[in-house]
Amino acid sequence: VLLHPLHDVPGPTLCKITRMPWWIVNYKGDQVPWLRGLHAKYGPVVRYGPNDLSYGTGEAWKSVFGYEKGRPENPKDNNTFIPPIGGVRHMITAEQEQHTRFRRIFSPAFSERALKQQEPLIRKYVHQLVRYLDQTAGDQVNLVDLLNFTTFDIMGDLTFGQPLGLLDNIGYTPWIASTFKSLRVLGIMQFIVYYPIVHTVFNWLEPKFVTDMKMEFFNHTQERVDQRLARGSQQPDIWNLVAPSDAKGDEVLTLKEMYANAELLMTAGTETTASSLSGLFYLLLTHPAIMEAARKEVRSSFKSADDISMEGLANLKHPRRPPSLPPVGQGIPRVAPKGGNVVLGKWVPEGTTLLVHHTSVYRSPAGWKDPDRFDPERWLPDGPESAKYRGDRRDWHQPFSYGPRNCLGQNLAWHEMRLIAAHLLYHFDVELCDKETGDWLDTKCWLVWDRKPLICRVTPVAR
Numbered sequence: 001v002l003l004h005p006l007h008d009v010p011g012p013t014l015c016k017i018t019r020m021p022w023w024i025v026n027y028k029g030d031q032v033p034w035l036r037g038l039h040a041k042y043g044p045v046v047r048y049g050p051n052d053l054s055y056g057t058g059e060a061w062k063s064v065f066g067y068e069k070g071r072p073e074n075p076k077d078n079n080t081f082i083p084p085i086g087g088v089r090h091m092i093t094a095e096q097e098q099h100t101r102f103r104r105i106f107s108p109a110f111s112e113r114a115l116k117q118q119e120p121l122i123r124k125y126v127h128q129l130v131r132y133l134d135q136t137a138g139d140q141v142n143l144v145d146l147l148n149f150t151t152f153d154i155m156g157d158l159t160f161g162q163p164l165g166l167l168d169n170i171g172y173t174p175w176i177a178s179t180f181k182s183l184r185v186l187g188i189m190q191f192i193v194y195y196p197i198v199h200t201v202f203n204w205l206e207p208k209f210v211t212d213m214k215m216e217f218f219n220h221t222q223e224r225v226d227q228r229l230a231r232g233s234q235q236p237d238i239w240n241l242v243a244p245s246d247a248k249g250d251e252v253l254t255l256k257e258m259y260a261n262a263e264l265l266m267t268a269g270t271e272t273t274a275s276s277l278s279g280l281f282y283l284l285l286t287h288p289a290i291m292e293a294a295r296k297e298v299r300s301s302f303k304s305a306d307d308i309s310m311e312g313l314a315n316l317k318h319p320r321r322p323p324s325l326p327p328v329g330q331g332i333p334r335v336a337p338k339g340g341n342v343v344l345g346k347w348v349p350e351g352t353t354l355l356v357h358h359t360s361v362y363r364s365p366a367g368w369k370d371p372d373r374f375d376p377e378r379w380l381p382d383g384p385e386s387a388k389y390r391g392d393r394r395d396w397h398q399p400f401s402y403g404p405r406n407c408l409g410q411n412l413a414w415h416e417m418r419l420i421a422a423h424l425l426y427h428f429d430v431e432l433c434d435k436e437t438g439d440w441l442d443t444k445c446w447l448v449w450d451r452k453p454l455i456c457r458v459t460p461v462a463r
Ligand code: HEM
Pocket: 091, 092, 093, 103, 264, 265, 268, 269, 270, 272, 273, 276, 326, 327, 328, 331, 332, 399, 400, 401, 402, 404, 405, 406, 407, 408, 409, 410, 412, 413
């Protein structure tokens, strides 16, 4: 306890001896409030395990995730990743060199130019959502499910060249349902893979339902990628944008790399966007004055629904930024490289886990005035409306992460979220059925939030 190089970093005494407190809260899905509590008690840097540091300050983004000349990068923490079923890692978990190659190959599919081409495809599913809500006018609907159906169908079309049919059937396929279920065992799986002995024993004894769950997801992705490649497509989907016909050698993805990254896109590009949108709607529904202002702005800015475009939406005031419910509630840690590194001016030994805790950073009174207050004016350009938030550290807000491994899909996410939100606000008056919903924000988090149903009554606006 006294001789460890991190002995002077504050934190609970038990955490200096064992990682067990972390594993327990991580297993229960309670790590977000736990780490927030530790930051409130111990300050911006907390030792939450013998070799684990959490930063509750946005000053740490650059030091932990950024690239600085002459300083080694902090790589991903491979100890926390579940080994890939197909034997090949995807972009998020890839080693640095492989990551750079993936990033180069996939970037054209997420450029502004690609997005322009993809806009009609995205609109198609937004219109389908609007049509469904028109038909169910006045009924109670679960907005969380409907937003999931929409984002999964969009990403399914972009990744596999065909939708998953969730909006057609208003229901999850067994494949998607098992994805959501598997999140709940993420905490325990992370514990298992972290300790090589436990992992080896687990591999011998792995329960059949866990093997089935992993295989189901992987086989499904593989089949759909194979079908898409066999069928070909003229659509601006991912594969048409990543692979120029004259690509050679290193610039060509192997089939296994395609499977692995398709699986990533279907997880990274769906739940996150739907989560951000459901959080936004919950906050709008519980802040009627802001909801009214948002509706007014959207309804007066477009002459008709057909005019609502990605371009036109980028300049609206509501919402300029997602609310402070980051879809990735905790963040993906890095680890200090061989030989250690300097983080925020302090040397940390090799192998130290470095986590910048999203939720703690976005709720820190050191970075934000009234951090728990939902107020879109916070994000307006400098002027009288945003004056009271002038001291806010907007540069601390990095829900898409920071540095060379930040979110590749952030432009797509922004456009998609704005299109869906604007269409819902333009076409419908949405009302929260409080009794059925309760305190929606009080929920568990396993990497992403275990969102509870958001039960609403949706009434079409008479025009
Ligand atoms: C509100 C929506 C979204 C949020 C908040 C979000 C957030 C994140 C975060 C925190 C990371 C991890 C970066 C790290 O390791 O530090 C990430 C990575 C990634 N996201 Fe997103 N994401 C969103 C939507 C999307 C969408 C729509 C896509 C499209 C497919 C996407 C694709 C990716 C990819 C490919 C990576 C890996 C990037 C890399 O490792 O280079 N994300 N995202």
